[in-house]
Every structure is written in C-alpha cells, then in structure tokens.
Amino acid sequence: MYQGLPTVCGGYIFGAGYQSDCLQLVNGTWNSIPNTSGPKSSLKSVVISSPEEDKELLVVAGGWYGEYLSIVESFDGQSWNKNQFEQLPEPVYRHCLVKVNNTMLISIGGSPAPASTGNTNLFDVLNNKWTPGPQLITPRTQHACGVMNWKNPDTGSLEKVVVAAGGAGGPVLKSVELLFLEDINSGWVAGPDLPKEASSATMVEFQDGVILVGGSGNVGGQNLYQLTSPTGTWTEMKQALKVERSLHVSFLVPDELVNCH
Numbered sequence: 375m376y377q378g379l380p381t382v383c384g385g386y387i388f389g390a391g392y393q394s395d396c397l398q399l400v401n402g403t404w405n406s407i408p409n410t411s412g413p414k415s416s417l418k419s420v421v422i423s424s425p426e427e428d429k430e431l432l433v434v435a436g437g438w439y440g441e442y443l444s445i446v447e448s449f450d451g452q453s454w455n456k457n458q459f460e461q462l463p464e465p466v467y468r469h470c471l472v473k474v475n476n477t478m479l480i481s482i483g484g485s486p487a488p489a490s491t492g493n494t495n496l497f498d499v500l501n502n503k504w505t506p507g508p509q510l511i512t513p514r515t516q517h518a519c520g521v522m523n524w525k526n527p528d529t530g531s532l533e534k535v536v537v538a539a540g541g542a543g544g545p546v547l548k549s550v551e552l553l554f555l556e557d558i559n560s561g562w563v564a565g566p567d568l569p570k571e572a573s574s575a576t577m578v579e580f581q582d583g584v585i586l587v588g589g590s591g592n593v594g595g596q597n598l599y600q601l602t603s604p605t606g607t608w609t610e611m612k613q614a615l616k617v618e619r620s621l622h623v624s625f626l627v628p629d630e631l632v633n634c635h
Contacts, residue, residue, distance in 0.1 A: 376421050376432045377451060380627055381407070383434060386415040392439050396449070399631070411447055411456050414439045416621075418471035420479060424450070425500050433459065435481065438467040442486055463495050463504050470519035472536055474555060480507060482538050483514045490515035490543050494553075494562075508561035510538065511551055516621075517541025518577035520584040524604055526556075535604050537565065537584050540572035546591035547571060552604050566607050569599060574620035585611070590620040 375381070376398070383396040392413035397404040410417075417437030424431050432449040436442075442465035447456045462481060469484025479497040481504075483490060492514075494507035522535045536553040540546070550565035568586065575589025583602035588595050595618025598611040 375625060375627060376449075377430055378628075380625070380631070381432065382623060383410055383419065383432075384414045384417050384437065408449070408453055410434060410449075411445065411454055412439060414443055414445075416467040417443075418469060418481075420471055420473040422473060422479075422499060423476045425477075431458075433479070435471050436462055436466045436469055436484065441465065442467055459497075459499075460502050460504055463506070464491075464493070466491070468515045470517060470538060472519050472521050474521060474534060474536075480536060480553075482519055482536070483510055483517060483541070485515040489513070490541075508553065508558065511562050511564065512543045512547065512549060514538065514541035514543045514547060516573045517547070518572070518575045518586055518589070520577040520579045522579070522584050522601070522604065523582040537577070537601065537604075538562070539565075539577065539586055540568055540575060540589065540591070540593070542573045545571075546573045548592075554604075565604055566601065568593070569608055569610065570594070576622060576624040578624055578626055580626065587624045588615055588619040588622060594618070595620055 380399040385393050394409040394413045396407045414437035417434045419434045435446045444462040444465040446459045446461050447454050448458045464486050466484040466486045470482040472480050477499045481495045490513040492510035495504045496507045497504050517540050519538045524533050524535050526533050534555045539550045548568040548571040551562040552565040553562050570592040572589040572593035573591045576587045578585050586599045596615040599608040601608050
C-alpha cells in the first residue's frame with residue numbers, strides 16, 4: 375500500500391519478458407505510474423517515511439534482470455531516485471526485505487551467485503548505511519519474512535521479532551528462524567516449523583502476528599497459516615486462496631477496497 379493505494383512494480387510476464395511498469399489500483403482499475411529505473415523481477419519493497427520531509431517513500435531493492443541486482447531506488451510519488459539510498463552490499467534476488475520501523479530495514483538471505491545465502495544486512499535509513507547482520511542458521515532463498523510484535527512474558531514489554539520461514543536451501547524447507555531484535559547479537563534462533571515445506575510463499579503481518587500465504591512445495595499453494603507467538607505453532611486458517619499461487623505478492627488492504635464474504 376503506497377499513498378493509500380495498492381501498488382505493484384516490476385515482475386515477469388510470459389511472452390513479454392521482464393517489466394519495469396508500476397501499477398496502482400484506483401477505483402477498481404490498475405493505472406500506470408512512473409516506471410522503475412529498469413526491468414526487474416523478484417525485487418522487494420517497503421514503504422517508509424522520508425527522512426528529509428513529511429512524505430511516504432516506496433523503496434525497492436535487489437532483483438533480477440539478466441544478472442543479480444544491488445540497486446536500491448525510491449519513489450516519492452512523482453519520480454524514482456537511484457541515488458537517495460546506498461545500494462545493497464551485494465547483488466541479490468529472491469531475498470526478503472522487512473521494515474522494522476521507519477529507520478531500520480533488514481535484507482535477509484536470497485540468491486546471489488551461485489547459490490542461496492545466509493547473509494542478512496541491516497539498513498539505517500537516517501545514516502543511509504548498510505551493515506552486516508547475524509547469519510541465518512540455514513542459507514535460504516525464495517523464503518517468506520515478516521515482523522511479529524510479541525509481548526515478552528518475562529518483561530511485559532512489547533518486542534519485535536523477525537520471522538523467516540521456508541524457502542529453498544537446496545531442498546524445499548519447512549524450517550523457520552527468528553531474530554529477536556531486543557537481543558539481536560544473539561543471532562537467529564530456530565522457531566516453530568511450518569506444517570509443510572514451502573517455497574515462493576509470501577507473508578503478511580496481521581494483528582501482531584504473521585500469516586504465510588500460498589507457495590510451492592508440499593504447502594499446496596492455496597492455504598494460509600498463521601503464527602501469533604514465537605513460542606506457538608502455525609495454525610491453518612479456515613480461509614484459503616481460490617487458486618494456487620507462488621512467486622506472488624500479498625499485502626493487507628483496507629476493507630473499503632474489497633468485497634469479502
């Protein structure tokens with residue numbers, strides 16, 4: 375959601391190749407907005423508040439177009455800027471990019487040449503700088519990630535926990551890793567496994583937990599699984615996608631934009 379509108383950029387169309395188009399859903403119709411700097415697929419995006427002025431920025435990072443990309447570019451509602459933020463430390467695609475808050479982003483895993491990586495990188499928005507983060511336990515690509523808000527029972531305080539689920543690290547994975555941001559130096563720890571192996575799924579953050587949506591592998595491509603606590607278990611939701619999906623995008627939209635029953 376960018377400026378209150380569902381927004382999708384880039385991707386790959388069979389028969390037409392890689393895309394640089396960006397589209398926004400306005401009054402039920404997908405309308406074109408300015409293109410990204412060039413065609414790319416498997417890019418990742420977040421929306422943050424501009425550190426310089428009071429406006430939203432759509433930020434996209436990495437991807438693939440004949441080679442792995444390290445480009446980070448931002449859109450301010452009028453045009454794209456490739457020079458506002460430092461590029462990724464390494465070219466990567468099929469990675470995760472999560473927003474902790476308006477001043478910190480985390481790039482997780484993915485596929486730099488020649489295989490999946492366990493690297494994570496932290497981005498300080500205010501200082502415009504990437505720094506290495508803790509290594510994943512298992513290198514993974516085509517995984518799904520999100521940030522969970524968790525009330526620590528020992529302290530009573532609300533903490534943020536990054537979730538990295540499934541993907542491929544050779545075979546398709548059902549393992550899950552957690553990064554407790556209050557204790558980031560302790561690194562990634564094993565979390566509750568997914569019920570089934572899942573690759574190319576997506577994850578949305580919902581009511582302080584996360585929901586895994588679709589994917590390939592034994593997960594089936596139509597099911598939704600919810601996790602509400604880092605110490606809990608994944609629960610299959612009664613809702614399901616109408617068709618199997620993988621390598622898709624998913625995000626929450628306001629009720630008034632859709633008609634769900």
